[in-house]
Amino acid sequence: MENKDTIIHNIEIIKKRIIRACEKSNCTPEEVKLLLATKTVPAERIKIALNYGYTLIGENRVQEVKGKGDELKDTPHQQHFIGHLQTNKIKDLLKYPVTCIESLDRVGLAERLDKRLANKGKTIDVLLQINTSNEESKFGVHPGDAIEFARQVAQFQHLKIKGLMTIGLFSAELERVRACFRLLRDIQQKIQQEDISGVEMKELSMGMSGDLEVAIEEGATIVRVGTAIFGERIYPDSYYWNEEK
Numbered sequence: 070m071e072n073k074d075t076i077i078h079n080i081e082i083i084k085k086r087i088i089r090a091c092e093k094s095n096c097t098p099e100e101v102k103l104l105l106a107t108k109t110v111p112a113e114r115i116k117i118a119l120n121y122g123y124t125l126i127g128e129n130r131v132q133e134v135k136g137k138g139d140e141l142k143d144t145p146h147q148q149h150f151i152g153h154l155q156t157n158k159i160k161d162l163l164k165y166p167v168t169c170i171e172s173l174d175r176v177g178l179a180e181r182l183d184k185r186l187a188n189k190g191k192t193i194d195v196l197l198q199i200n201t202s203n204e205e206s207k208f209g210v211h212p213g214d215a216i217e218f219a220r221q222v223a224q225f226q227h228l229k230i231k232g233l234m235t236i237g238l239f240s241a242e243l244e245r246v247r248a249c250f251r252l253l254r255d256i257q258q259k260i261q262q263e264d265i266s267g268v269e270m271k272e273l274s275m276g277m278s279g280d281l282e283v284a285i286e287e288g289a290t291i292v293r294v295g296t297a298i299f300g301e302r303i304y305p306d307s308y309y310w311n312e313e314k
């Protein structure tokens with residue numbers, strides 16, 4: 070079942086969904102990046118998508134970044150980190166060519182990242198993860214604390230804030246999901262109005278396999294898609310969104 074053609078076929082379907090959503094919402098498909106959410110997907114299957122020209126990937130666990138690093142290193146791609154990052158894993162993560170941490174969710178993490186990057190003489194892009202669904206089980210800064218969080222993170226010279234990330238509510242009621250994405254866009258505008266030095270708010274990373282159309286309608290610039298391309302995972306997502314075991 071899981072062969073090369075399936076992955077390529079699935080990518081084509083996602084591409085069409087993106088194009089259709091853009092037509093509905095006054096944006097161009099070039100403005101929406103497709104990030105492949107590759108947790109649990111073996112490197113050989115990821116490579117099929119990379120070789121097909123979809124080269125932006127995102128992992129949730131440092132362990133997986135590490136495990137696939139060798140096999141992927143000769144296939145051109147760009148890697149974001151989209152999972153909960155523990156401070157004691159920073160050092161390991163920064164050994165790999167990750168260009169953006171989309172899941173920055175606490176000042177303590179920002180501080181430790183900044184210190185390590187300063188030592189290496191490097192910078193990294195970050196998105197601020199906001200908990201727009203108000204679910205206890207999800208990480209991210211409370212919407213009411215987002216502006217203050219942006220101000221604090223902006224003080225770290227080695228972190229380049231590029232925008233916001235959220236995981237929408239898991240619900241079949243798309244209008245409730247839409248409210249999460251709209252909230253993220255509102256927060257984006259509020260932070261822009263603050264005009265904080267060094268803070269860019271261009272990227273809105275929101276929308277996954279089940280809700281990418283709604284996200285695009287609300288202004289997503291990055292959609293993160295796993296299941297609809299690589300198939301069902303054996304673990305429930307909560308496994309990845311909770312503390313690493």
Ligand SMILES: *Cc1c(COP(=O)(O)O)cnc(C)c1O
Nearest residue numbers: 106151277278293294295296297
């Ligand atoms: C797994 C994951 C996705 C992709 O979810 P699918 O429903 O499989 O498309 C997106 N974002 C994050 C943070 C994830 O952990």
